[in-house]
Amino acid sequence: NATAGTVGKTIDTMIPQYLPQVAFFEAQQGNNEIVIQVSNFYHRSGGILESIKLGSEKQILGLRYKNIANNIFLFGCLIFMGAYHLALFFFRKKNTSSLYFGSFCILIGIRTLLVGEGFLIYLFPGFSWEIAHKIMTLTYYLGLPLILMFFQSIFPKYIHIRMIKMAQIIGAAFGILIILTPARIFTVANPLYQLWTIIVIIYVFGALIKIAIHKEKDSWLIIFGASAFLLSTINDIVFLSIWMNDEGPSFLRALFRTGNLSSVGLFIFAFANSLLLAKRFSDSLEQEEIITVKLTEVNTNLDKIVSHRTKALVESNEKIEQQKHELEKVNRQLQKLSLKDHLTQLWNRRKYDETINSEWNRCLRYQRPIALMLLDIDYFKEYNDFYGHLAGDECLTKIGQTIKNSLSRSTDMAARYGGEEFIVLLPDSGKEEAIKIADMLRLKTESMNIPHEKSSVSNYVTVSIGVTSTVPDGNSSYQDLFNVADRALYQAKNAGRNQVNFLSE
Known part of the structure; x- marks a missing residue:
């Protein structure tokens, strides 16, 4: 006998199971009856799934083992x-x-x-x-x-x-x-x-x-x-x-x-x-091998290209750097020219404005004196009208060089302020030193013996100088310093010219 589960007449007495079975029996002469009992209360259809296979013990067991082996192999x-x-x-x-x-x-x-x-x-x-x-x-x-x-x-x-x-x-x-x-x-x-x-x-x-x-x-x-x-x-x-x-x-x-x-x-x-x-x-x-070969070739060529491009780039950078230095040099020259008076080669008014601002703030910070003088060529209009503009330009140039050569300190500054007026900035200078330098400039100018027949004070070109000096504080500015020097110059002219006049704030 062979069983799979339990056959029952009701759902309570039946135990369902699916498991192929092998039953052994000895065949008798004549008809042999095979009885199969099946019950089903758990599936929409029940019974034997495949046909019954008959054979010798060796055949049936061989078929079963073969099927099991196939299932295990597939699994x-x-x-x-x-x-x-x-x-x-x-x-x-x-x-x-x-x-x-x-x-x-x-x-x-x-x-x-x-x-x-x-x-x-x-x-x-x-x-x-x-x-x-x-x-x-x-x-x-x-x-x-x-x-x-x-x-x-x-x-x-x-x-x-x-x-x-x-x-x-x-x-x-x-x-x-x-x-x-x-x-x-x-x-x-x-x-x-x-x-x-x-x-x-x-x-x-x-x-x-x-x-x-x-x-x-x-x-x-x-x-x-x-x-x-x-x-x-x-x-x-x-x-x-x-x-x-x-x-x-x-x-x-x-x-x-x-x-x-x-x-x-x-x-x-x-x-x-x-x-x-x-x-x-x-x-x-x-495909990867093909790409690798091509990539190797590309890398080889790329190394050559990169080397060539790098060399060209280095040369280009060197040229650019050289041009940059030349351009900076030209810019410095242009900047210097833009701050120079083209006739006298003294600093111009723009340079003076930059310098007076920084020097005033420095002297204010450290409470140092600062002096300023304004020079005006006496009767220069009459000189120009009588001797001509070329002679007037030459006169301005000589006086400008005299002023420049008379200043010994690197911090001192001389500039052409406009027309026949010059301005001298003397950082760290008090009243006595400023007056001394102003007198020296006045005497040197007159001693150059530049003829001036139209002057009312001398037969030669002379200058009038207004001088002032102060220690900056928070209540004044460098414009105030300039205004005082300008008034001092005005007083020097009214007093007869060819003289130095000092005026304090």
């Missing part, structure tokens, strides 16, 4: 390929095809243990038939959207995203039905999902035909593997359908004699996909 191959592709995805997240295909292989690998010889039940006879059937059906329901997602990741132009969404929604809905309801309820929905599977298979076959027509690279491997898997899936759907009972069409029972071919079909599909990945990997390596 090992599928789990290994699934783990391999999941590892590929782990190291390269962009390759989603490895994720979908690896997950699909794992699901079908688990299913392989529950169909055919039912190796998992063989190892664990007490394993719940209800749970085993839920797992087996779930792997089927979830595997369909996964395989569609895999095809879409490899050939995105041929599998529409709407089809993917629809497969995901339908698979999730039927999966929830399996989890929440017992087998006698959710198995009623199996024919609907099988019909949906056939629609998906037709859609995928259409996509494969388009792929073949467009001659996508290495598509023949995918087409071969996918065709084997899809055809084996159709075989299992028909074999497990309601049409395969004793009252169904005889030609179907003759055509579809064996179930569980989808595991074999998936193995062929997985193997073809592995060949495809290996070929693409080989092509990638070959």
